[in-house]
Amino acid sequence: MLFDIGPLEMLTLFVIAVVVLGPDRLPKAVSEAATVLRKVRSFSDSARSEIRTELGPEVFDLPLPDLDPQTPAQRALTTADPGTDPLATTPTRPSATSPPV
Numbered sequence: 001m002l003f004d005i006g007p008l009e010m011l012t013l014f015v016i017a018v019v020v021l022g023p024d025r026l027p028k029a030v031s032e033a034a035t036v037l038r039k040v041r042s043f044s045d046s047a048r049s050e051i052r053t054e055l056g057p058e059v060f061d062l063p064l065p066d067l068d069p070q071t072p073a074q075r076a077l078t079t080a081d082p083g084t085d086p087l088a089t090t091p092t093r094p095s096a097t098s099p100p101v
Helices: 007-055 057-061 070-078
Strands: none
Touching: none
16 A cells, blocks of 8 residues: 555544644645645656656666675575575584584
8 A cells, every 4th residue: 555554554644633633724734745745756757857868778778686785695595505504604414524413
């Protein structure tokens, strides 16, 4: 849903808004909030289009997921040997030289 807010949370926010603002000022506050959100969305859309215009289409063909710092870590964890714990410093398999416990 909107901002990952469920129906119960929306109802709770509405009740709190009615209590805090009162039924007289609530419609004006909602209208002002909608206006601010519209302006922010318009600003972000224009900034995004301006950046795309300035940088050109060749920048958007770059493999940006490779620049994400989590990508190498995810690759290391998914390609790890199944017999080892990727977070452990030593293998979890008993080696031939370790004494039986």
